[in-house]
Amino acid sequence: MYYGLFKHVLIGPPVKAYYKPWAEGVENIPESGGAILASNHLSFSDSIFLPLVLKRKVVFLGKSEYFTGKGVKGYATRAFMSGVGTIPVHRGGGRASEAALRTGLQVVQGGELLGIYPEGTRSPDGRLYRGKTGVARLAIEAGVPIIPVAMIGTDIAQPIGQKVPSRTDIGVRIGAPIDPADYIAKQDDRDALRELTDTVMAAIAALSGQELADRDAAQYKRELDKAAKDASKDGGDTPSS
Known part of the structure; x- marks a missing residue:
């Protein structure tokens, strides 16, 4: 309901006119059929700028x-997320992760493009972090290609905590599709899933120019938060001179 209105009337034209986002490799997006767009994640606005440079709809989880959310803000947030092609899933491990996978499977098996951020969260420092293997499992089960995508400049335009993107050059680089055919029937093989995921992340890094960090982004964020709290606590306990 909201997607066409947002992309073609409310958001698309003014955002494209003001930011003038550029794109490379758009020919790598199939004209029809399901596929996974696996992107780096630098900013909240990644989910806005990626669909704007493509003709086809992109669905995000x-x-x-x-x-x-409740009230006017809740309605506005709900309308906005629906408008940029987002469908709700419960986050977390176990059943929640399985539910997200099933939802993604329905999207690509229905012939749509599914946007995924394999890092699982925005990069805390601009590096490209280890991908979670759900992207590989989904591609294998659905039998659809994974298309690596690199968002360029969105972290400069909208750093974490900034509500409205600043005017700067923003671009999207799209790489050649990665066919999961060699991994068919290996969706329960951890080594195979990790190998395919690492291949995808290496392709994203080649497009983005980011340094690869061989660790989990969410875990690193927790470590940073803990260090900041410990430093604040230590500072608060230090008597003033």
């Missing part, structure tokens, strides 16, 4: 909290 977003945390369900975006769709459960």
